[in-house]
Amino acid sequence: MEPHLGSITRDLINHAMTYQAYRELIDKLLAENKTTGQNHSEAYLDYTRMNVQRMNRWDKTAKVSETMREVVEAITEDQIWLVITEAWCGDAAQNIPYIIKLAELNPHIQVRLILRDEHPEVMDEYLTQGTRSIPKVIGMTADLTCELFTWGPRPPSAHEQVMEYKRDSKGLSYKEFSGTLHLWYARNKNQELESELLPLIQSTVIQ
Template sequence: MEQHLGSITRDLIHHAMSYQEYRFLIDQLLAENKTTGHNHSEAYLDYTRMNVQRMNRWDKTAKVSPLLKETVEAIQENQIWLVITEAWCGDAAQNIPYLVKLAEFNPKVQIKFILRDEHPEVMDEYLTNGTRSIPKVVGMTADLSCELFTWGPRPASAHELVLEYKRDSKGMSYKEFSETLHLWYARNKNQELEAELLPLITNTLVS
């Protein structure tokens, strides 16, 4: 019988995208004035175009501390990091390139991507306060016998900004709030993301 973690099966992992395939898909869809998911409005296209710029920037500038680099390099058992995402998601664009950089430090780590709206059965197993918030990262053993960690949809301080805005927008438009959130990401430079991932990855190491 096939090993699986809930709705995460070997077949799903086999058909999941690499980072290069994910980025190619986004470029291909934008060339057709589309994005991932079902909403191809101009607003969602603009979000997606901006996210391509964000990922391009982080691909070049994201820095990983020596400690986290050494921690990832110390992974001895094969792992899969499955990222649930969509091209229009700003939080995904801010966090995914850093995750990709981490995975590149160790060939035993395979990072794969699936689209939330194409896999609701997976997404619904990893809700955040009852919502389908993305990105969501699920770390697991390569044989799918054990879930190692989950993370997402955003670092805690950024998440608190979102919750505060939802509780009371103080008259701020969503566009204005989005600019505030992405300014937080630019200033934080993945430091809080790293601080949250370090203990998660450390706990996966075989002693």
């Protein structure tokens, strides 16, 4: 039997998407007035269109600190970072481009993406407080014998804002709250995401 991590098998990795393929899929679906998953409402299409703009912006502007660069470049063993996502997810659009920037620094890192709703068996092994929150990143050895780290669905400050909104919306519509959350992302410029990922990635470096 081939090595695997729960529901993460070699076949799943082989059929998972590159970031470029993920972006091309989103563009293709939007051209057909669709998004990923089953909900193709105008609201979800609007989320997806906005997310394309966010990813375009971060693809161009996301910066990696020198400290993080040194840590990522120190990785000497092959790794796979599997990302669970959906095109309509705002947190995914805000965080995935930076993760891609990290992986591009080291050929030992291979990033692959899968859609949450197409792989519930994987998602259900990486729940956040019992919910299927995304994005979720699972770092693992390339032979699928060892899980190295997990991250997601969002940096701590953003997550606390989401939890607080769920506890008490204070009369804000979801659209109003979402605007506040994405303004936080724009101002934070991936700094909190980096501080959270740094020790996780550092722990995978063989000394």
